Amino acid sequence: MLKKYLLSPGPTAVPENVLLRMAQPMIHHRTPQFSAIFAETKGMLETLFQTKNDVLTLASSGTGAMEAAILNLYSEGDTIITVNGGKFGERWGKIGREYGLNVVELTVDWGQAIPVASVEAALKANPEAKGVLLQASDTSTTTEHPVREIAQLTAQYDDCTIVVDAITALGVIDMPMDDWGLDVVISGSQKALMLPPGLAVISLSDKAWDQVSRSTTKKFYFDLSTEQKNQKSGKDTTAWTPAVSLIIGLNEVLTMMLDEGLEAMFARHTLLAEATRAGVQALGMKLISSAPATSATGAYVPEGVDGAAFVKYLRDDMGVTFAGGQDDLKGKILRIAHLGYYDVFDIVTAMSAIEIALNRFGHNFSMGAGVAAAQQVLVNRFPAQS
């Protein structure tokens, strides 16, 4: 017997009531029944995005929505500024170059947030830039970028949009699309939305739609104008066959999220992140990031411990799945998720699993120190009785 714990930053755990709702008999997608669910879901998505814009749903992974943003907003030869501080930031550049855009790539060391001044300088040096594309939170380095400040810069340029990959930020941190003036916000189902992978969501501001109207890039499946015509209120369906059970699941998770309330949900994520950071640091594990994310915590495994073997042991021998590192961080780090359907005892389990594995790897440390440090923070999740 080996009980399984999924503590990787996507896919994340799916709540039981959502699994059961998605397991109900299939319905057809060109029916009033489906449209009613779709319309209600779209309304809740708008609340979650904190926007008056439409939020469109795509049957794709988050990368599909990233590509959709580039295909729909820009044209061959356009200049875009991308922030590359990790695997996902790098992806903006790859997609942009594939479609013949002039990509000005701002690289930043993994684990560092992009300095606002770098973006400011790039915009000044490239006043023709049509967009600034970045991650709100790059999961590969568990780092958050200063989205709000960068949006204030792009707002000063009439034909430059800010495109935010919020795949591990939506529903995790307070990032009001309209208030902050974000032009494109993207997310995926398998993160804070607590669903299986396969669904992406994307919303565009008027400024973004204006760019869409001028884009000459060829596209078909990811044509957001076609989706907008089909998904708008009153029509309430998708252009192509939707991922029906995922949209039904989305209806269920959004109901849960809005029942919890945005403020409470962000506070929970902040608390779990703070506890996790306290826990790993109490075990002598250094954080990867100087601007640590609220979605997941990355930390170096202690000296003398083989990180790849450590992650494998936790997963295969102990049943606890974390993420390891990618590229340069491969074999050196551990990434612990705390976005979505996670709460106090998931963080305790994460800390305990790390402690037990460290013990089994012969590492010398004070048993219980990580859990204790995490608990000192986690107690604040519950009301004091005295």
Place this chain on the structure above:
Amino acid sequence: MLKKYLLSPGPTAVPENVLLRMAQPMIHHRTPQFSAIFAETKGMLETLFQTKNDVLTLASSGTGAMEAAILNLYSEGDTIITVNGGKFGERWGKIGREYGLNVVELTVDWGQAIPVASVEAALKANPEAKGVLLQASDTSTTTEHPVREIAQLTAQYDDCTIVVDAITALGVIDMPMDDWGLDVVISGSQKALMLPPGLAVISLSDKAWDQVSRSTTKKFYFDLSTEQKNQKSGKDTTAWTPAVSLIIGLNEVLTMMLDEGLEAMFARHTLLAEATRAGVQALGMKLISSAPATSATGAYVPEGVDGAAFVKYLRDDMGVTFAGGQDDLKGKILRIAHLGYYDVFDIVTAMSAIEIALNRFGHNFSMGAGVAAAQQVLVNRFPAQS
């Protein structure tokens, strides 16, 4: 959002694969399909009981099987010796008196195991006694009784059977029915069998069946001879309508249990019990029992903490369900389950929840001490890598 953790000694957590198997479309119980499942399940039950006797299945709670044992083995005016060291031991006496038996009740302080010498003396004083009835593990006091030694005593009396309520012992501790010469062994579905409540299992030795043949007590639903005729190999059905989905679930859990292996399963329970005792004691909580059970651990809440409010707070504010105390122990204790579908991180969660609740109740203790002490034991569940 409040995630729920069921850590009470029955009902216990039901594994996901078992829930899914039980959620499959209903089948009819007078069919070759059901009989095939029933026969396979019965064979696996015999392995679990470690017996060559038939194991019968009843659609009832464990108390139904306790009553069935008395109804089928004994007659009005018969003398039985019962061990009353807790709520469940007391129940033997209540049932016996209801049916006009002469009940010799051996009371023992809650938390104490019955001394073998007391049973020996009672048998000598009542040589006409037809049975000794006891719990292998009384969950109300989390205490184990010396079943094996008492069975050696009853074996010396030609017409005296030992009847063992193994409701929280079967699948938890090694208690081979045939090797130990146990005459009746009873269990229920919602404990180590990891199922919802509603199903009881009972097995009788030849010595017990001989008593059955002479019993004049009136019975109908719980007539084990009728069940035996129907459930025996080749017939493979029940006398009355069986709890179909629970029997299908039983097939699934027994497959899991035998896959794990009896020895590994007993070792896991022993380790979890040891870790739990180490954890609560490190928090300064005194054990209730001087012969602590492998199925669940009972401990006094610290001085100054209201036990009833503590258990309620854990359940309602923190989502973690433990059991409190019954009768004299009401408001004074906490009972933590570790039988069935529980493993390392369930014990960690239990300890962490107690620590967080103690903190919230203003109790002064060393944060992390309980988890650390439990972990020192729990590490042995996983192979050392260095």
